Amino acid sequence: MNKKFLAIPALLVAIGGGAVLAQSDLFAQAENNPSISAGEAKKIALKQLNGEIIGFEYDRDDRTPHYEIDILKGNEKIEVEVNAGTGKAVITERETVRTSTAETKGNEEETGKSTDLTNNSTNITEKQAIEIAQAKAKGTVTDLELDEDDNRLIYEIEIRNGKMEYNFEIDAKTGDIIKYEEDLDDDRFDN
Structure with missing residues (x-):
């Protein structure tokens, strides 16, 4: 017993x-x-906010894996988080971007940087920039951002393939690879 x-x-x-x-x-x-693919996450975010995707990142460092998607809508840059498991979308950040030259000059003097993405145009689409990067480095795109550097629009792309991480800067007008880096990320898989 x-x-x-x-x-x-x-x-x-x-x-x-x-x-x-x-x-x-x-x-x-x-x-x-993740249950939700990158393409599905983008569709979910654009369904919530009709605009242009200018930044994209898959984040699995937090407790809940999610996509962080930056959308340009009018004169606002809005960050949307899409849960990679459920597809639930939440707006996490809103930022006003400058649209007039006078306003841009004044804010640059105050902050020291420019975020005026609305007056510049791109000849290369997000998809074309990814194709250019993946022609050089095969893998999964984990981060994509359209950024301005010295009055030039640049796609910043991160690709991962196993423990390898590839970082690109691609000119958004010409499609030229401005910067390319390879890095072995052996810390990422140590537990």
Whole structure:
């Protein structure tokens, strides 16, 4: 009879430990294989805010893997977070971008930088910039941003393939690769 009393708690501990291990395995699976693809996340964000995607990043460093998508709508840059597991979208940040030259000059003097993306135009689409980068480095695009540097629009693209990370800066008018870096990210997989 004493053996039964000892066996029941031991069985409960084993079941509880198995459940915890199974749950952590589910989190790892969701992190490596998000239910929502990058393309689906972009569609979800654009459904919520009709505008132009100027930045895109997959973030799995937080507890919940998600996509951070920057959308330019009128004179606002809006960040939308899309949960990679559920597809739920939430606006996390809004920022007014400058549209007039006088306003831009005044704000540059105050902040020291310009974020005027509305007066410049691109000849290369986001998709074309990705194709240019992936022609040089195969892998998954984990970060994409349209940024202004010295009055020149540049696509900043990060590609990952296993432990390798590739970073590109591509001229948004010409499609020229301005900067290319390779990095072995061995810290990323150490636990």
